[in-house]
Amino acid sequence: MSISEELLSNYGLRNTAFRKKLLKLFQNSESTLTVEKIKDKIGRKNDKVTIYRALSSFEKSGIIHQVPDKNNVSRYALCTSTCNSSNHTHHHAHFICDHCDNTLCLEEIDLPKIKTIKGFKFKKTELIIQGSCPKCL
Amino acid sequence: MSISEELLSNYGLRNTAFRKKLLKLFQNSESTLTVEKIKDKIGRKNDKVTIYRALSSFEKSGIIHQVPDKNNVSRYALCTSTCNSSNHTHHHAHFICDHCDNTLCLEEIDLPKIKTIKGFKFKKTELIIQGSCPKCL
DNA sequence: TTTATATTTGCAACTCAGTTGCGTTAACAG
DNA sequence: CTGTTAACGCAACTGAGTTGCAAATATAAA
Structure with missing residues (x-):
C-alpha cells in the first residue's frame, strides 16, 4: 500500500484510481490547485462533479484546506499532517499574486495576535x- | 445640492435618482451591503445590471470598497473620505460573522506590519x- | 471467492451571481 | 434648447458550483 493509499484509507476514503491521482497531484504540487488546474493535469475524462465531490470530502477529512482565490474560485492546498476532520487549523498567511493569479501558502508568516x-x-x-510572486517579479 | 449629489458630481458621476438613492443607502447603512440587500432596500424596480454597474463605478471612483463575503458574493462598504480613484487604501480589518453571514469593517483593528x-x-x-458578531453572540 | 452494502462516479439538468450587447432614456454641458 | 455622453433596462448569455439518480466499484462480511 502506498503512502497516498494509506492516507485515503486512514481518512475512511476509498482508494479509487481518481482519488489516488488527485491526492498525488496535491502531494507533487508546489502551489495551490483550482478545479481548472486539476482538469488540466489529470485529464478531462473525469466529470467536474467528481472533482468537486472529491475535493469536498478531502477537505472534510483534513487532507486539504481551501485557500483564498483572486477570482473567487475554489482553490485548495495540502494540509500539514496535524490536520484532521475535527481540527483543521492553519497558522500561516496566504499570498495572492496580482499577475499570475496564483495563491501560495506563506508558512513563514504567522497570523497576528488579535486583541478581542x-x-x-x-x-x-x-x-x-x-x-x-517570485515568478512574476 | 445635497451632500450625496455633490459627491456624485465630484466623482464625475451623474445625479440619477437611482444613484442618489444607492449612495444614501450606503451612507445610512451600519454594515456592508450586497446586491440582494440593495434590492431589498431600494425596491425591485431597478434591474440588477443597473445595480452592478453603479457599484463598479462607485468603486472605481473611490466612494465604496469591496469587502470579503462568506458566500463569495459581491459586498461593499462606504470608503473613508480619503479615498479616490487612484488611491484606494484601507488600513482596517474585516469581520465576517459565522451566523448572520454579515461582514463588518473593524476600523479599530489595524493591519499587521508584514516583513517582506x-x-x-x-x-x-x-x-x-x-x-x-454582537447581534449573534 | 462470492455476496452484500455503502461509497464513488458520471450524466443531465439545474441554480445563481455576474456579464455583455444593444437600443432607449435622461443628465448636463455648450 | 440641443447634441453628446452617461446611465438604464431588457434579453440573452457565461461559468462555477450543485442536485438527483442510476450505474459502477471498493471494501467488508459470509
Missing part, C-alpha cells in the same frame, strides 16, 4: 497578502 | 476575522 473587541467573539483569522 | 519575504513584493494586505 468587546461584544465580538473571534474564532478564526485569515491574512491575505497581495503583490508579485 | 525575499523574492516577493508585497503590496496589499487583507485581514479577515471570523466569529460571532
Whole structure:
C-alpha cells in the first residue's frame, strides 16, 4: 500500500484510481490547485462533479484546506499532517499574486495576535497578502 | 445640492435618482451591503445590471470598497473620505460573522506590519476575522 | 471467492451571481 | 434648447458550483 493509499484509507476514503491521482497531484504540487488546474493535469475524462465531490470530502477529512482565490474560485492546498476532520487549523498567511493569479501558502508568516473587541467573539483569522510572486517579479 | 449629489458630481458621476438613492443607502447603512440587500432596500424596480454597474463605478471612483463575503458574493462598504480613484487604501480589518453571514469593517483593528519575504513584493494586505458578531453572540 | 452494502462516479439538468450587447432614456454641458 | 455622453433596462448569455439518480466499484462480511 502506498503512502497516498494509506492516507485515503486512514481518512475512511476509498482508494479509487481518481482519488489516488488527485491526492498525488496535491502531494507533487508546489502551489495551490483550482478545479481548472486539476482538469488540466489529470485529464478531462473525469466529470467536474467528481472533482468537486472529491475535493469536498478531502477537505472534510483534513487532507486539504481551501485557500483564498483572486477570482473567487475554489482553490485548495495540502494540509500539514496535524490536520484532521475535527481540527483543521492553519497558522500561516496566504499570498495572492496580482499577475499570475496564483495563491501560495506563506508558512513563514504567522497570523497576528488579535486583541478581542468587546461584544465580538473571534474564532478564526485569515491574512491575505497581495503583490508579485517570485515568478512574476 | 445635497451632500450625496455633490459627491456624485465630484466623482464625475451623474445625479440619477437611482444613484442618489444607492449612495444614501450606503451612507445610512451600519454594515456592508450586497446586491440582494440593495434590492431589498431600494425596491425591485431597478434591474440588477443597473445595480452592478453603479457599484463598479462607485468603486472605481473611490466612494465604496469591496469587502470579503462568506458566500463569495459581491459586498461593499462606504470608503473613508480619503479615498479616490487612484488611491484606494484601507488600513482596517474585516469581520465576517459565522451566523448572520454579515461582514463588518473593524476600523479599530489595524493591519499587521508584514516583513517582506525575499523574492516577493508585497503590496496589499487583507485581514479577515471570523466569529460571532454582537447581534449573534 | 462470492455476496452484500455503502461509497464513488458520471450524466443531465439545474441554480445563481455576474456579464455583455444593444437600443432607449435622461443628465448636463455648450 | 440641443447634441453628446452617461446611465438604464431588457434579453440573452457565461461559468462555477450543485442536485438527483442510476450505474459502477471498493471494501467488508459470509
